[in-house]
Amino acid sequence: xxxxxxxLHIIFIVTxxxxxxxxxxxxxxxxxxxxxxxxxxxxLTDQFTIMIKRLWLGITWPSAILTLIFGTLMATYxxxxxxxxxxxxxxxxxxxxYHFTLQKIYAAQMKGIFRYNSNQLRIWNExxxxxxxxxxxxxxxxxxxxxxxxxxxxxxxxxxxxGAIKIYKLIRxxx
Numbered sequence: 001x002x003x004x005x006x007x008l009h010i011i012f013i014v015t016x017x018x019x020x021x022x023x024x025x026x027x028x029x030x031x032x033x034x035x036x037x038x039x040x041x042x043x044l045t046d047q048f049t050i051m052i053k054r055l056w057l058g059i060t061w062p063s064a065i066l067t068l069i070f071g072t073l074m075a076t077y078x079x080x081x082x083x084x085x086x087x088x089x090x091x092x093x094x095x096x097x098y099h100f101t102l103q104k105i106y107a108a109q110m111k112g113i114f115r116y117n118s119n120q121l122r123i124w125n126e127x128x129x130x131x132x133x134x135x136x137x138x139x140x141x142x143x144x145x146x147x148x149x150x151x152x153x154x155x156x157x158x159x160x161x162x163g164a165i166k167i168y169k170l171i172r173x174x175x
Contacts, residue, residue, distance in 0.1 A: 002077055009070035012063045017132055019060030020102060024125035026052045027105055028118045049110065056106050064099055084142045088135060095131045119169055126161045133157060 026048055033044035071092070078085060101124075108115055116124070134154055 002074070005070050005073050009067060009074055012066040012070060015059060016063035016067050017128065019055055019063055020099065020128045021125065023052065023055055023060055023102060023106070024121055024128075026055065027109060027116075028121045028125075030109055031114050031116065031118050031121060034114055052106065052109065056102075060099075060102075064096070068096075082142075084138060088138050091131060091135050091138065095128075095135070098127055098131065119165075122165055122168075123162070126158075126165065129161065130154065130158055 030045065030048040030052065033041055033048060035041075036044060075081065075085065075089075105116070105121075134150075137150065137153075
C-alpha cells in the first residue's frame with residue numbers, strides 16, 4: 001500500500017508544481033495585458049481570467065490538498081521520523097506559504113488589482129524552482145547530503161537564476 005500512496009503523492013506533487021509554475025506565467029501575461037489598448041486589454045483579460053480560474057481552482061488547489069494528504073500518509077510509515085524528513089517538512093511548509101502568496105495574487109487579479117509588475121512576478125516565479133530543487137535533492141540524497149554544500153549550491157543556483165532574469169529583462173527591453 002505504501003508504494004501506491006507514494007506514487008499518488010509524486011503524481012500530485014508534479015501537478016501541483018506544474019500549476020504553480022504556470023499560474024505565475026498567466027499572472028505575468030494578465031499583468032502585461034493591462035498595458036494594451038482598451039479592446040485588446042478586455043479580450044486578453046477575459047481570456048486570462050478564465051484560464052487562471054480553471055488552473056488555480058481545478059488543478060493547483062486540488063493538487064496541493066492531495067499532495068498534503070498523501071504526504072502525511074507516507075510520513076506515518078516512518079517511526080521515528082528521520083532528521084532529513086523534518087528538514088523536508090520545513091521546506092514543504094515554506095512551499096505552502098509560497099502557495100498562499102499565489103492565492104493572494106490570484107484573489108487580487110480576479111478583482112482587477114495588479115500589485116506587481118511582470119518582472120517582479122518573474123522573480124517570484126523562480127522561488128518555486130528553488131523549493132523544487134531543495135526538496136528533490138533532500139529526498140534523493142537524504143542523510144548523505146552535506147548541509148554546507150547543499151546550502152552553498154542552493155544559494156549559487158538562486159544567484160544564477162537572478163542573473164538569468166536580469167539578462168532576460170535586458171534582452172527583452174532592448175529596442
